Amino acid sequence: MSTQITLAEYLFYRLRDAGVLAVHGVPGDYNLTLLDHVVPCGLEWVGNCNELNAGYAADGYARIKGIGALITTFGVGELSAINAIAGAYAEMAPVVHIVGTPDRKLQSSGTRLHHSLCRGTPRDFELFAEMYEKVTVAQENLINLSTAPMQIDRAIRECVVQSRPVYIRVPMDMVNEMVPRTRFNRSMMVPDTLCYGAATLSPHPNEPLFEEEIADQIVHRIRKAKQPLILVDAGTSRFGMSEQVHELAKVTGFPTATTPFGKGIIDEGLPNFHGIYAPIGKTNYVSYVEACDLIINIGPMHSNVNTYYFTTVPKEDISIVFEQNHVMIGSCAQNLKPKSLLQQVLDNLARDGITPFAPYPDLPRIALNPKIFDIDRDSELTQDVFWSRISTFFRSGDIILTETGTSSVGGRDMVLPKGTTLINSSVWLSIGYTLAAAQGAVLAQRHLATSTSSPSGRTILFEGDGSFQMTVQEISTIIRKKLDVIIFIVNNNGYTIERLIHGPEQHYNDVAAWKYLDSPSYFGANCDTEYPIFTASAKTWRELDSITNQTTFKDGRGLRIVELTMEYKDCTQNMKDLLGMYTKEE
Structure with missing residues (x-):
């Protein structure tokens, strides 16, 4: 066995050591040679439709697997992803963002290159990294071969310890430079004595x-x-x-x-x-x-x-x-x-020993109200009933994602079985996040099931029509990767949460009337028995029950999309009360 490996191999093997089994991203001319090493190093490459979606997907992967990674190209690629990375920072998702950059000599000479601001100064190649300093907890530029391995270790360590994104630049001419393999004998969690190893949060135990x-x-x-x-x-x-x-x-x-x-x-x-x-x-x-x-x-x-x-x-x-x-x-x-x-x-x-604290006042408990089933089954779907009623569909092991807006607030009424995972956003609130995040989450779920040989649950996404239109391209990634996902699209004809905040009848809160159930066909689905596609729509409780009780839907594989038609200003009472607090705050 050779005593040396390429710097790219070192980077990807270290990511594997940390728990990453898939890398999201988009190819670009400054990262292509870097991407050559992803699959040979035992990682799965997930080519996303754009860098923003790749960042969201890496975030979703990280929330399930414990760490995620994406690769973009310099300038246009990394700036497309920065919204997702800022969200990961705000909500503490550990994502390693790797950026392929031009050759070191071209950077230092200030060559007027594409994807830069083209002003002819070396500063052109630092501006985007400076932006990333605000939304990552560690930033490394691998321009020095003698320190590059420890810089990689430091970045990954900080990502894990601080549970926030980090940023690594890899110049094209550094990708295939050789570094000592013996470095693998050292734990990433132990800081180096050199300046690059000074961890912000010490991994050492308490006194x-x-x-x-x-x-x-x-x-x-x-x-x-x-x-x-x-x-x-x-x-x-x-x-x-x-x-x-x-x-x-x-x-x-x-x-x-x-x-x-x-x-x-x-x-x-x-x-x-x-x-x-x-x-x-x-x-x-x-x-x-x-x-x-x-x-x-x-x-x-x-x-x-x-x-x-x-x-x-x-x-x-x-x-x-x-x-x-x-x-x-x-x-x-x-x-x-x-x-x-x-x-x-x-x-x-x-x-x-301790005597458990009891009794105490009879505080409210989260439970299903039997009245949600005692309704006219031919009546139209309403948000106040839906979010509680759909709880009976969930199982232990499920990953449930609720998109910002009526889905996220409605999801607060869900009663979750033990062992379920809920992914929502309560800080960054970037609409469209959860569709791409679902792609990353279900891939992480697949990897965990494979590594532990234990059955996994399902990945279930609830998203409004407006949010769905933001990142819909990732339906194609879900299909291409043959990922098993259930999607409930709440079609309420636009941005309902924005209508409730301001402008209920304003045209700027409308969205185009898409044929949502045709999206699998458009994004590449075939009549494939190995990867089935299920689509259906529901306007009443009877129609919804008919869908959710089908074995091929609740226990099946493939992509399953249900379009739920609801009134355009309908929301839960909790949403009305929350927005009442919002208007008082304003």
Whole structure:
């Protein structure tokens, strides 16, 4: 075996080590030689229809697999993807963005090249990287062969540790340069002594005695709490604490809730689970929370949408907050890794024993209302009933995506089985994200099922007609890759959420009347028994039940699209209440 490998091979093997099994992206003349190495290094190449979609797909892949990757070309390609990367940064999705750039000599001489601003200065080749500094946690330019391998290691490490995107530039003339294979003997998670290895968040463990001391403080607060709450947010999964938080909820018996962004992280079947904490709707127990003497807040992401315009942000003085790299006890910050600290808290509780917290007031619980089935089956579909009623379609292992707008807010009414994963957006809210993200998520689901030899669930997308039109090209990628996806298109004739915010009858909230069920044919689907296509439409509950009860639909393979026709201003009561808060905020 050779003692050296190309720099491109080093990069892709390191990505494999981190858990990446597929690379999304679009070919361009500055990355073509780099792409030559993707498949030989054991990675699957997913050629997307454009770079924005590739970024969304890599984000969806990362949220399921733990890390994703995409490759674009310099300038036009990377700027097309920057919206997706900014979303991954805002919502903490670990994506490695690799950009193929011109030869180093051409850059340093300021050659007037295509895809640049063509001003004839070396600065032309730094401008786009400077933009990426704002939306990535690490940036590396592989121009020095002696440091390039450790730069790759640092970028991937920061991506994993910080759960946010990173940015790597690979000049064309560096792709096939040789680097030592022995570098693989070193863990990426151990920083190098040189400047390139200084991790922003140290991967080293907590100091044991200090961790024990802080854990004892937290256990003391838990034991004396008279009116507690556990509030679970998206950072719980991003920081790898889902298992510990679930155990904390079971062991303490404390009332447990999620934010909209945290929905799906905790088993909704737990007897002490009380849905999404909200000042509106069926799970409104604000008076109980305002009287709490302890709130354990895990992984908070306090956007206006995620906190109902900041009305559900817990009071600092009664909170213990597990952040990404520290814990806040009241106003006092302790620099400890939250996952390890929380595990120590659980160990101390197990060691000393604890009586589960009970009884407590009869708080609202998330459950299906039998009345949603006691309706005229020939009546038209409505949002207030649909989102609860469709919950009976879900199974453990399913990945469910709800697009920004009526689908995302409606999805808050879903009752999820244990073991399901919900992907939504509560910070960036870029419409069209979830269709491309579904392509990445289902591919990650396939890879996980293959590697663990265990049956996987289904990938189910709920998206409005306006959002669907944003990124519809990825239907072709789903078909080409033979991915098994179920898509419910809510056809309500335009941007309903925008109508509800402003301009209900304005033409700018309209969209073209597409023939949505014809899209598989247009995007390349054939009469293929190995990859079947299922399309159907529903306007009534009887029609919807007929579709969802079909074995070929609920248990089948291939691409399955259902068009749901709903009234153009119809929405859930929760949406009306939320938008009422929005207008007050304005």
